[in-house]
Amino acid sequence: MALTAEVLAMLAFTLLAFYGVAGWALTRTLRQESRKVEILRHQDRMDTYSPAALEELREWIEENPDDPRVDEARERYNECVDVLRTTDRHFYDWSDEETSRLEPI
Amino acid sequence: MADAPTKTARAEWGTRFGFLMAMIGAMVGAGNIWRFPYVTGNNGGGAFILAFLTLLFLLAAPGLMAEVALGRYTGKGVIGAFRDVVGRGGLVGLGVVVLLVNVALMSYYSPVVGWTLYYAIHSLLFTFTGSGFDPTAFWEGLLENPALMIGLHTVVMGSIAAVLALGIRRGVERLVVYAVPALVLSLLVMTVRGLTLPGATEGIAFVFGVEWEYLTYSSTWITALGQALFSTGLGWGIALTIGSYLREYDDVPLGGGVFTAVGESSIGILAALAIFPVVFATGLEPDEGANLTFISLVQVFPEIPLGGVVAVFFFVGFFLATYTSGLLITEVSVTTLSEETRLSRIQTVLVVCGGIWLLGIPSAYSVDVLDYLDFVFGNWGLPLATLAIIGVIGWKLGPERLRVLSVNRNAGVYVGPWWDPLIKYVIPAVMLFIVAYFAYDEYGTPEMIGGMVVLVTFPLIGYALMSVLEGRDRPGTAEPAGGDD
Helix, strand or coil: CCCCHHHHHHHHHHHHHHHHHHHHHHHHHHHHHHHHHHHHHHCCCCCCCCHHHHHHHHHHHHHCCCCCCHHHHHHHHHHHHHHHHHCCCCCCCCCHHHHHHCCCC | CCCCCCCCCCCCCCCHHHHHHHHHHHHCCHHHHHHHHHHHHHCCEHHHHHHHHHHHHHHHHHHHHHHHHHHHHHCCCHHHHHHHHHCCCHHHHHHHHHHHHHHHHHHHHHHHHHHHHHHHHHHHCCHHHCCCCCHHHHHHHHHCCHHHHHHHHHHHHHHHHHHHHCCHHHHHHHHHHHHHHHHHHHHHHHHHHHHCCCCCHHHHHHHHCECHHHHHCHHHHHHHHHHHHHCCCCCCCHHHHHHHCCCCCCCCHHHHHHHHHHHHHHHHHHHHHHHHHHHHHCCCCCCCCHHHHHHHHHHHHHHCCCHHHHHHHHHHHHHHHHHHHHHHHHHHHHHHHHHHCCCCHHHHHHHHHHHHHHHHHHHHHCHHHHHHHHHHHHHHHHHHHHHHHHHHHHHHHCHHHHHHHHHCCCCCCCCCCCHHHHHHHHHHHHHHHHHHHHHHHCCCCHHHHHHHHHHHHHHHHHHHHHHHHCCCCCCCCCCCCCCCC
């Protein structure tokens, strides 16, 4: 029995959708771990948020000043800002211009 | 990442690979190996895969991210994590609900692991390729031999206790980093063998043939929903527990969400490629369920070249899949109880495994009890546990708060605000739908009555227990949950 083009197409799509995504996620996350290890060997601290995520964290703190976890959020924000200012290697794609604009909350 | 700073003395995964393998090992179980392939074939093939994939990305991956993130954020087991979110009081009892469901689940899953162990041992002895071997008599002989079943259940729980007693890094991680790749290798070997058999393409056509009209059937979507949610182990407390051993600098969304959801499903696809070419090449019925694995497949191994060796790979792989799931399901209770009591990890392991062993005896004794419990907990217990975990994140902690504080912290990919309504509204609504659907579908049956008992009594037990216990001073923990790691 020969496989139809539709079956072959679905087989190819399935392999790509599952193994492609799983392989991409596995490779990317293991590479990121290696990079983190390398950064932490060079310096004892590392930036904890990407530019988009840190911006969102700042907005959340400003919009929720009375939240019971706002102090923790502020601490995390300031920690990231401090690390970005005091270290030379960053995990996320922070530019010098972006880091110079950051202020603790 | 061994040099990464830690906030507590709690045990942590030694490597990211160990964490990922633990997640996959926990989620890949019997359901992925034999259920996913034939469910796919019976529900429109490629159409079902599209429905499954949609629900996997829409619900399972975001839900797993939430559960892992809660574990890492609190750094605690199920009850401790709930206490961190809801404060002290009866509501912490929702964590007890998750724990009770896990213990119940493991009590009947352990005998199933025992079946796979028995078949793995006999594959190594080349029993299945011996002359005059009768697969049906062999299978029925196992199920109708209570002493043997209880013995296997005892061996399984004993060995799980031994691994868990060694701790997270020396026990669990050391096992899963070898077991999961070995499972994949086993399925690959069987796939290669199966695809080279004459007539194997019919198996491929059965699983991957596209019947588009199935996308318009509600049954296709409900089956895909069940497969996407429950085969990924969402809401069982496993992802929370595994996540609680993550290091500060680890990523949640990529490893804990995307890789886990898609990776464990990839093993289901691999199982389809391994099993169905053999099934069709030898003229077997594809929708035999457990019988397909334990009776039908066994009878074809003597008929295919190198069948004895292929049987070894298949059943050893199958055993590893069920065993690692059982190990991590049990770890949920061990982690939680060792944090909540003054018992050491080893004492906790003995109490938990002993308790599960005792509760599992009826299921080991009678397969009817096992089937009944599987139906009740699969259709009502697990949605209840998922509702508890995702509900607490969505309605008490708040998905936006968890996302900005934990999910996107040290994340490999950025998770945007689209995630919040999925956690707060969509997943809880889906769980309520599943509970209501099966209550309607099974109205008046003993299964439905059992399900209603679980739905009502488990939350009441949890609430009452924690109302009393939380009123007292909590005992300190004797040692970190990870034991001697």
